[in-house]
Amino acid sequence: MASLSLQQVGKTYGTQTAVEALDLDIADREFTVLVGPSGCGKSTTLRMIAGLESITSGRLLIDGKDVTEVPPQQRDIAMVFQSYALYPHMTAYMNMAFGLMKTTRLDKREIEARVHEAASILHIEDLLLRKPNELSGGQRQRVAIGRALVRKPKVFLFDEPLSNLDAKLRNHMRAELKRLHSELGITVVYVTHDQVEAMTLGTRIAVMAAGRLQQFDTPMTVYRKPANTFVAAFIGAPEMNLLRCRHSQTAEGRVIDGMSFRITLDGQTPAPAGDDILLGIRPEELFLAPADTLPGGQLMAHGTVGRVELLGADALAEVNLGHHRLVARVSTEQLPQPGQQVVLGIDTRRARLFDPVSGYAHA
């Protein structure tokens, strides 16, 4: 396996910039997820790593070796495509063996051994003589992964491999991919627009938007400490509540005034630069308070319930707090009714402050 380093990697098509000055250092055996909305440049980045797109600027290093100008078949990488890209006229066996036959000097027996080894890992030994149109979606997925496995590459690239599967199969394959990663210790770069996949699979996740890297960190850090409002809104479902508040210095100290509530900043929180501030609170950091008094670190406010959406295990309640509209994750044991007056508890210990102009989080 190997490390991967993108140094100021950029891609332009004429005057249009698809990826801008991307710096990513991926360690050996790391499962890195590139996540972002459609058009953010994640697939373009993956294709540049694969060599299927040329790199307009910057350098790409695999295991310390500059492969920026190296053709795809010589980069020692393997890729699993969104649509699997299995050759329809070849059997599953030939799909897996074809690359080895073209790029290596392995003899027939060795190729056969590798194919059967990969098939055994993926439990597709009995499917090798079938053609892709005789396989289900999940089986094709496994053959596509097998085609990558047999090459024993330094880096595995996955381009939204689960997006064509139904929800149940997607969950199953996610677990399979996690198992493969831990068993084989492979270095993976995985592209998805699904944040659940990003959070569950990634060792670290790189959030991208408009061709730029927004944040690159562990899933929980990205979730708890989003670097800017884009990451705050994109990661987490439902997205983080962002409340426009006023910051001021009072006799009590520095205060965040949300009209319906006030938060006094502790001495450790850096002072925001301007008077306007965005207060970010996750839905699960809001709760319906049973009484008017709350433990320390928690704030209380009175609001009116709007919509309530039942999710099964819990529910999402829209609460109008003055001119703010928040979404709170509530237990189905204490399901509020639309129009109900509630006391809302806000756990401010995990709240994040963002600059309303730049969108960046205050440290």
Place this chain on the structure above:
Amino acid sequence: MRHTLSKYWHHLVLLPLALLWLSPMLWIGVTSLKTKSEVFDSAAGWLPSVAQWSNYPAALSVAPFGRYLINSVLVTGSIIAAQLITITLAAYAFARLRFPGKNLLFGLFLVQIMFPIYAIFLTNFVTIRELGLMNSLWALIVPFVASGYGTFMLRQAFRQVPAELADAARLDGCGHLSTLWHVYLPLVKPTLVAFAIISVVTHWNDYMWPLLVTNSEEVRTLPIGLGLLAKADSGADWTRLMAATIVVVSPLLLFFVIFQRRFVDSFMHAGIK
């Protein structure tokens, strides 16, 4: 009764139409087995009284039809082989590569399709003469080694192949020719067969161009031989003419019987030409 009629009414319509379409072929076959006098004797009836199989060797001995058959096979075979190579390479370039002037060049290919073939006969004739190829099999082959229509057909077929397959092939170590051979061509076989059928039928039956550029028996093709037989100074011997016609159309008929499914598909693929 009503149920049977509603289920099979289309047979009642199509059978007479089929007979109508077949009637010329039947007439040719029947006439080829008659005597000269039976052809124009209405009292003789539709069928010959005694089948005159001797008409066939007699027809083949009037002109070197064996030679003509070999020439037709050589010319048609060479044209289709050359076309399959040129249209494959051109169609791949137009479908998958980026190069300056690509759209303009493809536009010219389309313009070539719209030109009636007779409009360029004169220029082709002059070119063949300048190249010193007159009265040779090369004169029959060279002007047709490329095909704008075939390039267009195959380009459309290549564009249907998902681009990710080409990406996968690149990662598997394939260059352009390897990708073409291992990935694209196997997936466009129906289109290749469809085009081959159209091309074979067109060039096998070609009469005008071979008539223009050939004037010796060594290089004539079957349609020319048949035409000469029809214009014999002594007047057409219809029985031998029909026998020769059966000989000329038989290879194509056999070809059609074997590939009839592909034949129909070829028109559906290409639109009616």
